[in-house]
Amino acid sequence: MLRNTNQSPVKSGVVYIVDDDAAVRDSLSWLLENNGFKTSCHESAERFLMALTNSDTSVTACALLDVRLPGMSGIELQEKLIEQGHLLPVAFVSGHGEVKLAVQALKQGAHDFIQKPFKEEAICGLISQMLNKAYLNQQQNSEVKKAQSKLQGLTKREKEVLECVVAGCTNKQVAENLNISLKTVEAHRANVMNKLGVNRATNLLKLALTHGQLN
The missing domain is CATH 3.40.50.2300 (Response regulator)
Incomplete structure (x- = not known):
């Protein structure tokens, strides 16, 4: 056996x-x-x-x-x-x-x-x-x-910032697109990275592109 x-x-x-x-x-x-x-x-x-x-x-x-x-x-x-x-x-x-x-x-x-x-x-x-x-x-x-749950936990504005980042926009372009200040963009982007548990922009993009369900 x-x-x-x-x-x-x-x-x-x-x-x-x-x-x-x-x-x-x-x-x-x-x-x-x-x-x-x-x-x-x-x-x-x-x-x-x-x-x-x-x-x-x-x-x-x-x-x-x-x-x-x-x-x-x-x-x-x-x-x-x-x-x-x-x-x-x-x-x-x-x-x-x-x-x-x-x-x-x-x-x-x-x-x-x-x-x-x-x-x-x-x-x-x-x-x-x-x-x-x-x-x-x-x-x-x-x-x-887990990743989708984290993404759904973002605020509306944070999702908008993330969508811009995923589209390849710089912080300045995000600010112009959303009609907010550069400092506000930086603050939202930092909050997004913190909520998603990533510490690098490349990891942020990978998570969003792989599991992205922002709507």
């Missing part, structure tokens, strides 16, 4: 297994848990979505989906997850290796499409990759939200 000794934050993550075959769910759950992963099994897309609604979104997670499910199919479930804005990476494990379905799943962002029977090493490697991707997605999303 493989043992995953990676001590990264993904080890606290959850692997959702969505398959209508109880034997497959049990087999995958046993395999993954014996390799140090946590699992949560669901027999249909509908039950999985219900459970996901009540889950802790801060927990790193990924999903292994069967293509053919009762009711909503695995492909339709993938579409629903995208529609609802869930960031968790998904992969398909299926005994039905239709090329058309595989291509559609991958085009929609699936991490992989694996046919049964599969090798233990392949599944464990896939899960590690997906949980690592999920963790990085969470970190990036958290940084974006």
Whole structure:
């Protein structure tokens, strides 16, 4: 039995297994848990979505989906997850290796499409990759939200000054554009940098251009 000794934050993550075959769910759950992963099994897309609604979104997670499910199919479930804005990476494990379905799943962002029977090493490697991707997605999303929150905390005038700076205006040009004094521009610019937690003009521009939502 493989043992995953990676001590990264993904080890606290959850692997959702969505398959209508109880034997497959049990087999995958046993395999993954014996390799140090946590699992949560669901027999249909509908039950999985219900459970996901009540889950802790801060927990790193990924999903292994069967293509053919009762009711909503695995492909339709993938579409629903995208529609609802869930960031968790998904992969398909299926005994039905239709090329058309595989291509559609991958085009929609699936991490992989694996046919049964599969090798233990392949599944464990896939899960590690997906949980690592999920963790990085969470970190990036958290940084974006923090930056956007800081930007939204600026006053109307501070946003106007920042917009001018991002457009490449000098302090003198900002003063002329907004019909305020140079000292007032300097004061607003200092306040903007302080609120956004940056100490250089280049960092200010990078943050504003990357995460800018000033309206």
